[in-house]
Amino acid sequence: MPTEHQRKPGRIQTLNVVAPPRLTDRIPAVLRQRDFRNFWTAQTVSYMGDQVTSIVLPLIAVMTLDASAADMGLLVTLQQLPLLLFSLHAGAWVDRRGRRRSTMIAANLASAATVATVPLAHFTGSLTLLHLYAVSFVTGTLAVVFSVAVPGLFASLVPREQYLSATSLSRASYSFSFVAGPSVGGAVVQILSAPFALVLDVFSFLVATVLLRAIPDREATGEGTADQEPKPAEAAEDAGKPRDGIREALRFLVATAVLRAKFVSGTALNFFYTVYSTLLILFAARDLGLSAGLVGAVVSVGAVGALIGSAVTTRFSRRLGLGPTYLVGCLVFPAALVMTPLAHGPQWLVVAMLVAGEFVSAFGLMLFDISGATLQQAITPDRLRSRMQGAQMAISYGVRPVGALVAGALGTLLGVRPTLWIAVVGGFVSVLFLFRSPLRRVRDLPDEAEWPRPGAVGTVPTKE
Known part of the structure; x- marks a missing residue:
């Protein structure tokens, strides 16, 4: 009679071995999706560039153009003013137009071109405070257009059950840019001088554009979003006047x-x-x-x-x-x-x-x-x-x-x-x-x- 320590014929003994968790298992599920990963990386790069610019533009005004306190106040005001003037109308226009990805790409390219005029003007000796005022206002306006297009593209890339984790990642990028952006901007100013530090922001806009272009344009191909297909009746309703679209959004709110x-x-x-x-x-x-x-x-x-x-x-x-x-x-x-x-x-x-x-x-x-x-x-x-x-x-x-x-x-x-x-x-x-x-x-x-x-x-x- 075999003992309990002897192997019984016809039976294969196995050991239950628990494999250690892989590093990839700790990555949020939403980051394993290539399209969202490109979207999130584009956001992160853009945020960093924006924070660099937020430090460099005032430094240019003070160090290069000898701006006063009143000049600085006007510079910041012009950057914030588009929020009041254009946010509602930009949102209505983007909803009516659709194609959020292409809108964000166009806003990025226009921002890159606008910011690039500052080092160019400095190099040619034609940089003025009026130039900086114009750049602040235009980039602020383009940032509004970019921002109102983000939620629609986000919804087309992220399943509803992953909204919370995806939003956490986006806000983490925003917070990280506030930690690292000013430090990077200050370091680049020391190395390259303030006007040429804006080249970093131009580069960030271009990198973000490449990443956004890698995302399939679902709206353009008629696939709608991850949440719902666009309805013909809704499309016809949204084709009305921008003011009607704004009123509808406020009524919904x-x-x-x-x-x-x-x-x-x-x-x-x-x-x-x-x-x-x-x-x-x-x-x-x-x-x-x-x-x-x-x-x-x-x-x-x-x-x-x-x-x-x-x-x-x-x-x-x-x-x-x-x-x-x-x-x-x-x-x-x-x-x-x-x-x-x-x-x-x-x-x-x-x-x-x-x-x-x-x-x-x-x-x-x-x-x-x-x-x-x-x-x-x-x-x-x-x-x-x-x-x-x-x-x-x-x-x-x-x-x-x-x-x-x-x-x-x-x-x-x-x-x-x-x-x-x-x-x-x-x-x-x-x-x-x-x-x-x-x-x-x-x-x-x-x-x-x-x-x-x-x-x-x-x-x-x-x-x-």
């Missing part, structure tokens, strides 16, 4: 309670944060006595917080739900900034308080930014996506110039520290209404809203 809550809270936070950020550097340098290097380090740490936040938002959303994650982010983002008006004492303590506040605030920013963008992407019908993106840029971002003016007025009348208190408390209080909004009940990715719908009340499926 007003009728959809979740998006309405997102837009109101986002607009309020943008306003109060602009009041805060307008005075931050002045407060840190003059009132707290920090050097330019320390101020830059504080801002960079905030960007690192945003990068980490973008990496963990998906995990938060799966545990808490999309709506609650958005709500938590809206509260953490302004609340953490209380460390700035509270800052006092020895320099090491002041720096520690500012760093903590900026880091946690940026972390909260990513929680509400990524979850909010995912909700908007999921709820909005494909034919309205560019218009809704334009509406967000015009409404939520359009309050920034107003916030800057209010910051200057209150800082002059009340002082810088009291104005920072108003900004922090105002931002926190302005989003408390979300506790009573349907947005807090949205757990899973909502269905795309039906539109038009008679007597719509703007609800979306929720999971208690």
Whole structure:
């Protein structure tokens, strides 16, 4: 009789060996899709180039053209003005035209040509402030056109169940550009001089264009998007006047309670944060006595917080739900900034308080930014996506110039520290209404809203 240690005839003994996870298994599923990978890489390259330009253009104005404070203010204003002037109309035009990929490529090529005129003018000795003003306004306008086309192309490349992870990757790229972009721009200025540093941005536009061209143009071939086929009736309706298309997008926004809550809270936070950020550097340098290097380090740490936040938002959303994650982010983002008006004492303590506040605030920013963008992407019908993106840029971002003016007025009348208190408390209080909004009940990715719908009340499926 064989013992238990002896091999029994006719039976093959096997060992269950668990293979270690491969490195590729840790890559997000959405990045294994070549088309989205090209899209995401193009975004990342463009963001880096934009951040380099945001540092280099003001340096050119100051170092080469001896710009005054008023000149600098006008330069920044002209770059932001297209958000107010063109966002809604650009969104309506892109939705009506379709072909988002080709629109983004055209905007990139036009931006490259525009930026390239600066080093060329410098080389020929014809560079002026008026030239920089024109470049700022034109590139700002082209950035609006590019941005409103992004959601439609995104939807054609990403399955709905991967919206959250794909949005997290996109926002991580944006955050990384804020960390690395200014440093790269500063280094290139030291090596090449400020005007020629813009060659980097021209190169980034061209690289992004090549990557976008590698993506199949599904809209051009009539394949629609990953979410839905375009309907003839909808196409005919969208062929009307641009003003009608804008009205339709605004009606959809007003009728959809979740998006309405997102837009109101986002607009309020943008306003109060602009009041805060307008005075931050002045407060840190003059009132707290920090050097330019320390101020830059504080801002960079905030960007690192945003990068980490973008990496963990998906995990938060799966545990808490999309709506609650958005709500938590809206509260953490302004609340953490209380460390700035509270800052006092020895320099090491002041720096520690500012760093903590900026880091946690940026972390909260990513929680509400990524979850909010995912909700908007999921709820909005494909034919309205560019218009809704334009509406967000015009409404939520359009309050920034107003916030800057209010910051200057209150800082002059009340002082810088009291104005920072108003900004922090105002931002926190302005989003408390979300506790009573349907947005807090949205757990899973909502269905795309039906539109038009008679007597719509703007609800979306929720999971208690």
